[in-house]
Amino acid sequence: MKLSNYRLLAALLCLGLSSTNALAQKADLPASMIELKVNDNLTREVKYRKNIDDLTPAELAAYEHAVKMMKRKSEQNVFDRTGFLWQAWVHDCASIDVFDQRTASLSTEKMTRLLGNPNLDSCNVRNFLNVPNGTKTHQEYPGECEHRKNTFLQWHRAELYYYELALQAADPEGIFGPSTKNVTLPYWNFTKKPSGVRYPKAFENINSPLYDTTRSREQLTRSLPQTSPYLMAYQIFYLDWNAFGGNEYGLSTGGKLETQIHNKMHYGYVNGNMGQNTTAGLDPIFYVFHNFLDYSLEKWIQEHGTEQMSGSNRNTYLRGEQDDSLLKPIGFNTGSGGEKRSDSGSYTENMGAAGIYFNTIKLGYGFQSQTGDEFLRRDEIQALIDGHAQAGYVFGDNQISLFSALLSHSESEAVANPKVKRTGKYIIPNAIVGNPNKVNVKFSRIDQSKDYSFQADVYLYPANVEEAISDKDFRDRYLISSTAYWALVGHHAHGDIVISEDITGIINSLVGKKQGQEWKVTAAISGTKTAPIMDKDFSAPEILIYSKVSK
Numbered sequence: 001m002k003l004s005n006y007r008l009l010a011a012l013l014c015l016g017l018s019s020t021n022a023l024a025q026k027a028d029l030p031a032s033m034i035e036l037k038v039n040d041n042l043t044r045e046v047k048y049r050k051n052i053d054d055l056t057p058a059e060l061a062a063y064e065h066a067v068k069m070m071k072r073k074s075e076q077n078v079f080d081r082t083g084f085l086w087q088a089w090v091h092d093c094a095s096i097d098v099f100d101q102r103t104a105s106l107s108t109e110k111m112t113r114l115l116g117n118p119n120l121d122s123c124n125v126r127n128f129l130n131v132p133n134g135t136k137t138h139q140e141y142p143g144e145c146e147h148r149k150n151t152f153l154q155w156h157r158a159e160l161y162y163y164e165l166a167l168q169a170a171d172p173e174g175i176f177g178p179s180t181k182n183v184t185l186p187y188w189n190f191t192k193k194p195s196g197v198r199y200p201k202a203f204e205n206i207n208s209p210l211y212d213t214t215r216s217r218e219q220l221t222r223s224l225p226q227t228s229p230y231l232m233a234y235q236i237f238y239l240d241w242n243a244f245g246g247n248e249y250g251l252s253t254g255g256k257l258e259t260q261i262h263n264k265m266h267y268g269y270v271n272g273n274m275g276q277n278t279t280a281g282l283d284p285i286f287y288v289f290h291n292f293l294d295y296s297l298e299k300w301i302q303e304h305g306t307e308q309m310s311g312s313n314r315n316t317y318l319r320g321e322q323d324d325s326l327l328k329p330i331g332f333n334t335g336s337g338g339e340k341r342s343d344s345g346s347y348t349e350n351m352g353a354a355g356i357y358f359n360t361i362k363l364g365y366g367f368q369s370q371t372g373d374e375f376l377r378r379d380e381i382q383a384l385i386d387g388h389a390q391a392g393y394v395f396g397d398n399q400i401s402l403f404s405a406l407l408s409h410s411e412s413e414a415v416a417n418p419k420v421k422r423t424g425k426y427i428i429p430n431a432i433v434g435n436p437n438k439v440n441v442k443f444s445r446i447d448q449s450k451d452y453s454f455q456a457d458v459y460l461y462p463a464n465v466e467e468a469i470s471d472k473d474f475r476d477r478y479l480i481s482s483t484a485y486w487a488l489v490g491h492h493a494h495g496d497i498v499i500s501e502d503i504t505g506i507i508n509s510l511v512g513k514k515q516g517q518e519w520k521v522t523a524a525i526s527g528t529k530t531a532p533i534m535d536k537d538f539s540a541p542e543i544l545i546y547s548k549v550s551k
């Protein structure tokens with residue numbers, strides 16, 4: 001690389017430019033790979049992650065071989081931190097019993113049974129390993145995923161960073177197949193029609209190590225993507241960080257990318273191993289699915305910068321024990337926690353602070369789209385918004401609400417026959433609600449000894465209009481929000497689940513023409529086939545005015 005290009009790359013980094021495509025274009029570099037000089041003592045090669053459907057045959061073969069070899073590593077030693085099983089444990093095995101010698105083999109047959117049984121707790125090694133009497137063990141702590149927090153996206157970015165390094169370390173010399181040293185983790189754009197029946201074709205090949213027998217396999221009824229590209233793009237372009245990425249722990253059920261997109265894909269679309277947090281990493285599709293969420297995070301950062309991501313967004317240390325042989329991110333340290341255990345080999349106590357994962361170039365990877373249109377453009381979403389915000393627009397006057405329009409062109413619709421419906425009343429105010437106040441619709445599900453996933457579609461409509469959720473015209477006109485809650489098993493604590501949505505713009509559109517009128521707000525709850533949903537679990541929704549500066 002020319003010296004002038006090094007200087008230009010350094011200047012771009014100082015400006016905070018994190019887009020790899022933009023970086024390559026500005027530096028007049030090839031888009032396939034660049035080498036970034038980070039400082040005098042360290043260089044980091046930047047490789048590009050591609051859409052799974054855009055991989056060349058050779059790239060796909062190398063990626064499949066890497067996954068196969070990671071599984072083989074786990075068969076040879078289930079406690080190998082660069083193996084497939086340990087990397088799956090990082091997602092949500094808070095602790096496991098490890099043999100003191102840190103080695104235990106697993107036959108291919110038993111490994112296949114383990115990966116094919118989503119009801120088996122793999123965090124308990126006694127469920128699949130023979131543990132002779134007298135075997136000495138000690139506790140290790142593979143990882144604990146962040147959900148419903150403002151570190152949700154940063155934690156999963158860290159997980160994928162190490163998983164990609166493990167892929168590259170699977171067979172770098174190509175002794176048993178294609179070299180894996182240049183493998184990058186592909187992404188699955190699930191806002192587009194799948195190339196296979198339900199997933200990318202590569203994941204529907206029953207002879208591939210990417211195949212998982214536990215996934216749902218039904219063909220899509222209308223050959224549409226599960227997730228709306230309009231909803232995804234709207235979140236990226238128009239939501240601030242608290243709304244997009246999550247608020248402080250305990251103040252919400254997560255950011256909109258998590259609650260409106262991520263959750264339904266796990267428990268309502270892929271299912272099987274992906275249906276529970278403790279088994280999700282056992283399905284290879286987990287990583288390409290989350291990689292597209294990581295791409296979405298990168299797109300949001302390009303649009304908004306990282307200034308909003310302060311406090312615990314940056315300084316939280318991300319739980320996850322990785323092998324010390326895997327290259328640490330620039331700026332990595334483990335904080336001031338406890339000393340390393342002497343019985344656990346060479347490992348990292350955690351994956352470092354969240355703030356070191358903001359810049360993908362410094363991490364050594366970027367995203368590359370063959371078509372350049374993985375996300376809709378801002379002007380396309382703005383045109384949709386403008387169509388619902390014309391002079392004199394009042395919520396409910398259009399045949400389709402803005403949120404219904406955002407869900408269009410996807411399978412992700414409001415449910416026509418919900419299991420539970422709870423309704424409250426609301427009087428339209430006489431004055432516009434302005435700063436520092438906002439209007440929220442709020443309802444809750446009481447604490448459950450057995451947590452369960454559910455979807456909540458929320459409707460706002462005049463009191464003199466009969467509720468008719470089974471009617472698509474009603475759903476299209478009066479839908480204001482749709483949120484999915486994903487039950488987390490294992491170590492994740494749960495109390496009352498509070499759903500709260502900002503609807504200030506909708507309420508203000510009604511002031512002037514509908515003030516003083518009585519309206520109704522209905523939360524329509526649906527869930528999985530086994531979800532024990534009952535009417536008494538949920539409160540009736542309320543619409544309340546809050547101060548934006550209140551705690």
